[in-house]
Amino acid sequence: MRILTHPHPSLLTKCKRSVVYQKTINLMFIVLGQSGGVALAANQVGLDTHLFVTLWGQVFQNLVIYDYSEEVEIDEGCLSLPGKVYKRKRYAYIDTSEGKFFNEQAFVIQHEMDHLNGKLPWDLTNQEICGRVIV
Numbered sequence: 001m002r003i004l005t006h007p008h009p010s011l012l013t014k015c016k017r018s019v020v021y022q023k024t025i026n027l028m029f030i031v032l033g034q035s036g037g038v039a040l041a042a043n044q045v046g047l048d049t050h051l052f053v054t055l056w057g058q059v060f061q062n063l064v065i066y067d068y069s070e071e072v073e074i075d076e077g078c079l080s081l082p083g084k085v086y087k088r089k090r091y092a093y094i095d096t097s098e099g100k101f102f103n104e105q106a107f108v109i110q111h112e113m114d115h116l117n118g119k120l121p122w123d124l125t126n127q128e129i130c131g132r133v134i135v
Contacts (some may be wrong), residue, residue: 001030003031003040005081006080006120015043015048015049016049018062020049028045029053032053032055033055040053040112041116051116060098060109066095069091070091078120078121084121093106
């Protein structure tokens with residue numbers, strides 16, 4: 001299992017809601033730990049399932065975001081777009097099917113949910129940047 005980078009087509013796949021075996025989750029945690037990142041979505045390793053794992057040890061499967069707060073502008077990187085940092089707007093607070101999250105954890109969850117919906121900081125369909133590249 002390895003992290004896929006742009007322009008791999010799996011990164012543009014809207015992932016299916018499904019159940020995943022613990023062995024797959026364990027492998028994703030290993031890959032994440034070796035990557036230097038803070039979270040890893042299933043389609044970043046070529047899996048078509050609605051799942052991501054985080055450096056703080058949480059597994060999110062079939063997550064739903066119910067409510068959110070105002071947006072704030074943040075700098076955001078991506079394991080699948082190595083070496084780039086983007087200015088993005090993210091919600092500072094989100095209420096999800098797994099609980100309430102604030103600031104950094106909320107930003108990470110939104111980023112991984114974008115992955116699971118087949119979106120990157122770079123809008124590949126229109127070949128334009130959704131967020132301004134700063135590095």
